Amino acid sequence: MQYRIQRNCDKIDWQTVCRVLQEAGLAIHPIELTRKAFENSYCVVFVFDNDLLIGVGRAISDGAYQAAIYDIAVLPIYQGKKVGRLIVDEIHKDLQKINIILYASPGKEPFYSNFGYYRMLTGMARFNNESKMREKGFTE
Numbered sequence: 001m002q003y004r005i006q007r008n009c010d011k012i013d014w015q016t017v018c019r020v021l022q023e024a025g026l027a028i029h030p031i032e033l034t035r036k037a038f039e040n041s042y043c044v045v046f047v048f049d050n051d052l053l054i055g056v057g058r059a060i061s062d063g064a065y066q067a068a069i070y071d072i073a074v075l076p077i078y079q080g081k082k083v084g085r086l087i088v089d090e091i092h093k094d095l096q097k098i099n100i101i102l103y104a105s106p107g108k109e110p111f112y113s114n115f116g117y118y119r120m121l122t123g124m125a126r127f128n129n130e131s132k133m134r135e136k137g138f139t140e
């Protein structure tokens with residue numbers, strides 16, 4: 001299947017982005033904050049099937065040697081069709097020779113192992129909503 005890939009935020013419907021994130025089970029934020037997060041990111045990926053937004057992803061970076069990936073999400077009915085791979089491959093194109101960190105949704109670590117990611121031994125996080133993140137399995 002040939003999907004359309006958009007690498008900028010032009011004419012993106014942020015409500016739809018929120019819906020994709022929500023349907024994929026990721027944390028969602030108010031529409032304006034979501035727009036700000038994507039617009040302020042180093043790179044973004046939006047995947048469309050015709051006019052339907054089916055997948056999103058983004059990374060923040062200094063553009064020199066460090067980056068972090070966030071919000072990789074594929075609509076449930078499109079999961080398992082290589083859309084997630086497409087999104088991560090696109091992000092990697094912009095992050096060559098740059099260290100990339102991420103925290104996977106609990107249980108989704110094997111998806112990232114496919115791309116050469118390893119568990120970090122010293123990764124630490126200071127989450128805004130610490131107790132909720134612990135409940136969800138992100139911290140000890």
Ligand SMILES: CC(C)(COP(=O)(O)OP(=O)(O)OC[C@H]1O[C@@H](n2cnc3c(N)ncnc32)[C@H](O)[C@@H]1OP(=O)(O)O)[C@@H](O)C(=O)NCCC(=O)NCCS
Nearest residue numbers: 024072073074079080081082083084085104105108110111
């Ligand atoms: C995780 C997610 C992004 C993967 O996207 P996808 O389109 O379903 O995955 P793909 O079809 O592109 O799979 C790519 C590769 O990863 C593997 N893979 C996909 N999901 C996997 C999983 N949960 N565990 C292990 N491997 C997985 C596939 O087998 C495939 O391997 P291959 O290319 O060697 O055959 C998608 O399922 C999703 O949106 N999930 C809900 C939200 C989420 O958890 N996002 C990640 C946040 S950290």
